[in-house]
Amino acid sequence: MEFTHGTPCWMQVEFNDLDSGTEFFRRTAGWEIPPGDPAMGGYAIASIAGKPVSGIWPVPAEESEPDAIDVWISVDKIESALARVKELGAEVIAMDGVEIQQVMELGKQVFLKDPSGAHFGLWEPITFNGIDVMMVPGSPFWFEHLSPDPATSAAFYANAFDLDLVNHGDEYWTIKVPGAPADAYGFAFPQQDGNTKATWFVSLFTDDLDKSADLVRENGGTADEEFVDMGEMGRFTYATTPAGVPYGLWEANLDGMD
Template identity: 30%
Template sequence: MPTYDEPWPQGTPCWVDCQVDDTSKAREFYSGLFGWDIQDSPPEAGGYLMAMKNGTPAAGIGPKPEGMPVPSAWTTYFAADSADDIATKVTDAGGRTFMSPFDVLDAGRMFVAADPTGAVFGVWQAKAHTGAGIFNEHGAYCWNELHTRDYERAKDFYTSVFGWTYTEIGDGENFRYSTFALPGGEVIGGIADDTTMLGEKPPHWLTWFQVADTDAALVKAAELGSTGGTVVTGPDDGPAGRMGIIQAPQGEVFGVIDPTRTVGQFPGQQD
């Protein structure tokens, strides 16, 4: 069971949470789907819920900001040694912050921003809460990827902010996709060129949760989502695993994947 109890290296996807209208309904859906033990936080946390897996923080669920008509969505947070320093880098590189960095009780310091292509992400400077303590496990996040229409601009932005380096695994034409890593480090996520795939959907960061059985997870999501949740795509097989996309009852979208069931190779791979 991969676990982590230290602050994540700067630029690493370190936490995911979703903002919804009704946290009670979200608690019911996600505890049923992933087996999360979803716990209440102290009253001063404003109704934020902590999803635990095997006694370790896996994700968060919170109410939408009061008075802000935003869609329900999952947010990917990147670790920062200093949220204030990263906020400056975001604006210098052409992104925008939605608020100045602020303290979250004694848990950490954060802000939410959008990259120049319009995709929203969070930045987390760990204090008492170091981020996800479990990953690459059934019911825990295992991958975060950007879907954007401005592929090269997005890559330049995140290199300026976090120092990412890229490895192209697509064919450069029909499938443009890069994995990203910290300098000298392991691969930690991906960026997809969705110029012809997004349709009317805006650029976004997509959170993927690992599951032991993709087919069973999609069936369960459909059952739990009988009041509005749907299976958007899948199950589909590919080089990364057997996967599907789910829209939860309140509208937030996420992926599920069994990475042990791979089929074929990425275009850039060789036999």
């Protein structure tokens, strides 16, 4: 799959307990997860039917960081994209003192914190574009940025990547690539009580929300029992991993989203 400049291309799940975390997504999302590559700090690429779907990162013990799901945005030229987001208030989270990292022959990346405090990455592909499977159970379906000020966050990303910003009312915004038939990603207030921290949020596709929610609960996670009726777009529920990382499950009516 190819991704337009300024749109999400990759997700990465970060685990403190690697064995428990990977087993959770194997059982609930059907991910195939190989052993991590020692040359990449234990990094692994999860797949569905052999196609890349998510990065898997074991959090180094000395970092004491919580489990998380992060999102990478595809860019045409990482140097100019980095300069632009820094100009608009993003801060680089340097890895080993280096801003832009070359990831073997795969691509170039930089990890940042946007003005709202949410972490995100920029990815310039060389031989690896990112997610290669969508619209199948367990694959990423919709990306959202949640923050206490979604309008400001939406404007940051629209300005950073020169994309169109659409307001849908009820404090919800989407980014749209000019000329594209569908929106690329959304911006909203955090929906769960007590959660005011800005973060990226990923919803996974499911063709059976009841079954997927049950699997999450059976494997130590949580899933709201009251599903959200999205009308023609299907049904949705909030879920968390056993470590408490939030994500979504979306039984999408693809015909209703044309």
